Amino acid sequence: MAHPPFIQPLQPSPPAGLQVLEPVMEQLYRDHLQTLLDPERQRWYVGLTTQHLIDHLLTVYRRRVGHAGTGVELVEAGPVDLALAQTVADHYQGSAWQVFGRGLTWELWHTTLAPGLAAVVTGGGDLSAAVHTTARTVLQDSLTALLTHKAREVAAEVAEGLLRRAPALADLEHLLGLPPTALPGGTSAHGLPLLRENHLTVLSAAHYQALREALYKNTFQRLEGVPWPTALVATGPAQGQVQLRPLVTDTQTWLPPEALEAWVQRMWQQRAALSDLDADVLDALCALWLAQARSPKDDAVAHVDHLLTLRGLQAHPSGQGRRGGYTSPQRQAVLQALDHLQNLWLRMTEIEVTEAPTAGKRRRVAQKGLQSRAVIITDLFGQLRPDGFLDVEQFVFRPGQVFGHFLFGPGRQTALLASQALGYDPYRETWEKRLTRYFSYQWRCRAHSGTYLQPYRVETLLMAVGATLDRAHPGRTRIRLERALDRLLADKVLAAWQYDRWEEARASRAGWVEHWLQATILVEPPAVIQQQYQQLASVEAAAPALPAPDTLGSRLKRRRHQRGLTLIQAAEQLQMSPGYLSRLEQGRRGQRLPAAVQHKLDTWLTAGGETPAEPPPAAP
Secondary structure (H helix, E strand, O other), rough: OOOOOOOOOOOOOOOOOOOHHHHHHHHHHHHHHHOOHHHHHHHHHHHHHHHHHHHHHHHHHHHHHHHOOOOOOOOOOOEEEEEEEHHHHOOOOOOHHHHHHHHHHHHHHHHHHHHOOOHHHHOOHHHHHHHHHHHHHHHHHHHHHHHHHHHHHHHHHHHHHHHHOOOOOHHHHHOOOOOOOOOOOEEOOOOOOOOOOOOOEEEHHHHHHHHHHHHHHHEEEEEEOOEEEEEEEEEOOEEEEEEEOOOHHHOOOOOOOHHHHHHHHHHHHHHHHOHHHHHHHHHHHHHHHHOOOOOOOEEEEEEEEHHHHHHHOOOOOOOOOOOOOOOOHHHHHHHHHHHHHHHHEEEEEEEEEOOOOOOOOOEEEEEEEEEOOOEEEEEEEEEOOOOOEEEEEEEEEEEEEHHHHOOOOOHEEEEEEHHHHHHOOOOOOOOHHHHHHHHHHHHHHOOOOOOOOOOOEEHHHHHOOOOOOEEEHHHHHHHHHHHHHHHHHHHOOOEEEOOOOOOHHHHHHHHHHHHHHHOOEEEEOOOOOOOHHHHHHOOOOOOOOOOOOOOHHHHHHHHHHOOOOOHHHHHHHHOOHHHHHHHHOOOOOOOOOOOOHHHHHHHHOOOOOOOOOOOOOOOO
């Protein structure tokens, strides 16, 4: 890891107007100071400076980890942390230490030697000889005191520069020689969640999915009596509205007409700028907060560059006179999305809330009304520009109550989302991005019943994308949908897909479009989704028990994996529906199998060396 740029080598120079003393100072350095500033004293000075820096950096570190709400036990730095000591020592290697020593010569002259040699200077005596004589008696103790003062001064200066730059925790941990701070969810404290097989954990509540769709489909509209752009939420378990409403309305219930009109116009301008990027940033914040927080009221820390990393963007390498990292337009796009998100106000008139169980009672689901901001940003860190504006580099945030309740506790509702959803281009790969989110939400909804292979109508998938059929060239719409599904398959977002109810021969007949819209498509989730949700099924009361290790279902799955087959491919070999095979694998069928099905399974298993399938016991 490269050393952060906030520790710079010292560049002292002789005080102006004292050039006449340069030969004397050079002699003082050569005859006395150069010997005293030996490698042993250099190591002592570097260690002292490092220890002072540790005190400052630990203060910043504790504050940052506290903001993240980790609840971890803070680690104390050792006497001299090797990474930080080496960083300080690197700036005093070779000629840099000599330049530093010559700078000390001038300081010693002013603080120690000059006052005692005033008579020599004014009387015209041999200044060089007098300096040489005085230095032999007082320099040793004076140099130690000066170096001690200098160590504190340099450490304070570096710490001040550090606070201005607000470095990530990764830099602080590197300098302090500390391991990455372990946070809930398997992350490091500087915020980047460790992906679970290229999947992030995000909220899966119905109103969260509705908000994402409202953002990327831009369904905000004018409602009578409401000045702000408003999107309706009507998803069955959640009913309400999402408004683009400025933060100022939270503290000022009444605004002058001209101020109100100005804010209304600004919100409608923001409405025109909404895009898939806003949903990307919302998902990234959700994943970062889940990785750091330990309760619904905890804060989390996010770095603008970390959000860009989660979107799959590559930072530009430095070199050849060019500064590395992300570009200003890339950062500005994220900051604009953050501005949109913190202006979102959710008014849920009806929503299913799982309440914590009380003594002697089971937890229950109740209908409630909730309203809050989608995201609350409390603190900003960055560099102050000459024009007075802040170049935001990182910020402290938390979800509003309308989401926070569903991210923790008995009402927790989370899902795995393929990281490609954030990585797909928000303008050229919108179909892939939106389908990835839609399937993620649907798979989590189907986790209780295990009906992942329940088919989707083509018309439903087009609605999920927000696409309309090109009536003049319907073939283009079909090609685009199939191309998107093929891309998701290639990127391992899907394990398999195929048409279910659709006869290809119809495509050459008149009126084929209406039949195609009603056709159905089977989509199989990747193994990580099924494995994760099977674990959830074992603890969620509404889900059936999982099959035992040696049951028919486990053996079918084991044999299918040995052959490298998806559910859809194995179902084709067995000449049965993928949904039926999925239920068999999950042990969700209690009655005896028909003789013909039993024979197919026996033949398929024994072909690979398995023993014949034992018939499931009859249902009681």
